[in-house]
Amino acid sequence: MIQNSRLITIRTANLTKQADLEAIAKMKIVYNIELRPKCKYDFYGKTIFNREVSDIKHSGKNLRFVLAYVADNAAGFGKYFLNNLRNQVEGRVCFVYPEFRNFGVGGALLKEMKQYAKDNGYNSIRTFAAPKVQHFHEKGGFVRLGKDPSDQLMILKLK
16 A cells, blocks of 8 residues: 555656566556456466567657556556657556555656656647546546547647
């Protein structure tokens, strides 16, 4: 249990470090299992794990990964696309391990993405948020673009 938000550390992932690649790959597999519970993922299967590591390693310069740690434990990660044509950051994934949820880790990842976007002159952040996490994004200032709760596109205008 997190007792103090000062224990949360967010840092840019170094995609040349095997430890960072493996931490993200493990979290991506858990994320995919949660997203698609009926799919069969072998968490320890080297084939899937190695594919995830390879995908992350070759993801391109416009994708940014950040890691969240609580003390020395990997707690979550964020992945976002830097869309220079639209001058917009596109949030792709914000994942927090279940045991670290509701303690500020997701909020810290979102805060880091907003700060990065502001510091680098982007006008807005957009993301597709599943209905069960839209309230989380709304607390962070995002607005759903559609009127229907199933509309998943949300945007945050930066000042």
